Amino acid sequence: xxxxxxxxIIGSGISGLSAALEAKKYFxxxxxxxxxxxxxxxxxxxxxxxxxxxxxxxxxxxSSKRLxxxxxxxxxxxxxxxxxxxxxxxxxNNSVLLVNPNMRxxxxxxxxxxxxxxxxxxxxxxxxxxxxxxKCDNNRIYKSKKIIVTAPAPQTAxxxxxxxxxxxxxxxxxxxxxxxxxxxxFNQSFDLPLNSYFYDETGGICSLLNENHNNKYLKNSSLxxxxxDKWSQFHFNKTNDEIxxxxxxxxxxxxxxxxxxxxxxxxxxxxxxxxxxxxxPANASIVNKEKNLGIAGDWTLGPTIEDAYxxxxxxxxxxx
Ligand SMILES: Cc1cc2nc3c(=O)[nH]c(=O)nc-3n(C[C@H](O)[C@H](O)[C@H](O)COP(=O)(O)OP(=O)(O)OC[C@H]3O[C@@H](n4cnc5c(N)ncnc54)[C@H](O)[C@@H]3O)c2cc1C
Numbered sequence: 001x002x003x004x005x006x007x008x009i010i011g012s013g014i015s016g017l018s019a020a021l022e023a024k025k026y027f028x029x030x031x032x033x034x035x036x037x038x039x040x041x042x043x044x045x046x047x048x049x050x051x052x053x054x055x056x057x058x059x060x061x062x063s064s065k066r067l068x069x070x071x072x073x074x075x076x077x078x079x080x081x082x083x084x085x086x087x088x089x090x091x092x093n094n095s096v097l098l099v100n101p102n103m104r105x106x107x108x109x110x111x112x113x114x115x116x117x118x119x120x121x122x123x124x125x126x127x128x129x130x131x132x133x134x135k136c137d138n139n140r141i142y143k144s145k146k147i148i149v150t151a152p153a154p155q156t157a158x159x160x161x162x163x164x165x166x167x168x169x170x171x172x173x174x175x176x177x178x179x180x181x182x183x184x185x186f187n188q189s190f191d192l193p194l195n196s197y198f199y200d201e202t203g204g205i206c207s208l209l210n211e212n213h214n215n216k217y218l219k220n221s222s223l224x225x226x227x228x229d230k231w232s233q234f235h236f237n238k239t240n241d242e243i244x245x246x247x248x249x250x251x252x253x254x255x256x257x258x259x260x261x262x263x264x265x266x267x268x269x270x271x272x273x274x275x276x277x278x279x280x281p282a283n284a285s286i287v288n289k290e291k292n293l294g295i296a297g298d299w300t301l302g303p304t305i306e307d308a309y310x311x312x313x314x315x316x317x318x319x320x
Pocket of ligand 1: 010011012013014015016033034035036040041042043055056057058059060061062120121122123150151152155159179181271273274275296297298299303304305306308
C-alpha cells in the first residue's frame with residue numbers, strides 16, 4: 001500500500017510534534033511516522049505492572065537561549081505542567097517544569113490534532129524526480145514531496161546518507177551522552193524527596209527520581225535510578241542483571257529505607273542517545289532546499305526539551 005502526503009515527518013518526539021503542529025498551517029496533508037509504540041520519543045513514561053516510571057527526560061529544562069517560538073505558550077496551555085525546584089548534588093537549585101501525572105502526558109492535548117503512524121520504522125528513503133519514496137518495516141511505502149527527519153543525529157545520518165550526502169559531514173559532528181536507567185518497583189512506599197542527587201563512591205548513580213508524588217492512585221513506590229553519563233558509557237555493554245545488581249547493592253547500603261526484599265519489579269534501560277553533548281555546528285544548514293529535505297531535533301540546537309521543540313518550528317519555516 002502506498003500512502004501519499006505533502007509533508008512526511010520522521011519521528012514523533014517533541015521536535016517532530018512541534019514541526020507537525022507548525023506545518024499544519026501551511027500543508028494540507030502532514031503525517032508523522034515513528035518506530036516506537038508511543039509518541040514522545042525520549043520524553044517517555046513506562047508502565048510496568050502497577051508502576052509508572054519517567055525513564056527518559058524526568059522534567060522540562062528550558063533552553064538557555066530565548067528564541068520566543070511559542071514554547072512558553074505551549075507549556076502554559078497545559079495546567080498539569082508545574083514549576084519545581086531540584087536540588088543538585090552541587091547544592092544549586094535548578095528551576096524545572098514537571099508534568100503530572102507523567103511526562104508522556106505532555107502531548108495529550110495535541111495528539112488528536114496530528115496524524116501519526118506509530119510502530120512504523122523507516123528503512124530506506126529514495127529520491128525520485130519530484131518526490132520521496134519512503135520504505136518502512138511493516139511493508140508500508142509513503143510518497144511525499146518534502147520530508148523532515150527528526151531522529152537522533154546518527155540515525156538521521158543513516159537515513160539521509162543516499163539522498164543528501166553533503167549534509168553528513170555536519171551531522172556526524174553532533175554527539176550524545178549514553179545513559180543507563182534502572183527502574184525499581186517496591187511493594188510498599190518509602191519516604192524520599194522527589195528528586196535526590198548524589199554520587200556514589202563508584203561515580204555511578206547520579207540521581208534518584210521518586211515517582212510516587214506523581215501518581216496519587218499508585219499504592220506502591222516507583223524509583224528511577226539514573227546512572228552518570230561517564231559510568232553509563234563505561235558499563236554500557238554490561239548485562240542488565242549486572243547493572244541492576246550494582247544499583248541494588250549501592251542503594252541498600254546508602255539508604256536503609258530501601259529493603260531489597262521490598263523490591264518486586266526491576267528493569268534496566270540503556271539510552272544509546274541520551275542528551276546532546278555537542279550540537280550541530282552553527283554554520284550547518286538544516287535544510288537542503290533543492291531536495292525538499294529538512295532535519296530537526298535537539299542536536300540541531302541544544303540539549304533541552306525546549307531546544308528540540310524550537311528546532312521543529314524552525315525547520316518548517318525553512319523548508320516552505
Ligand atoms: C535519560 C534522559 C534524561 C533526560 N533529561 C532531560 C532533562 O532533564 N531535561 C531536558 O530538557 N531534556 C532531557 N533529556 C533530553 C530530552 O529528552 C530530549 O532533548 C528531547 O526529548 C529530544 O526530542 P527529539 O524530538 O529531538 O528527539 P527524540 O525524542 O529522540 O525523537 C526522535 C524520534 O525518532 C524516532 N525514530 C528514530 N529512528 C527512526 C526510524 N528509522 N523510523 C521511524 N522513527 C524513528 C524515535 O522513535 C523517536 O521517537 C533527557 C533525555 C534522556 C534520554
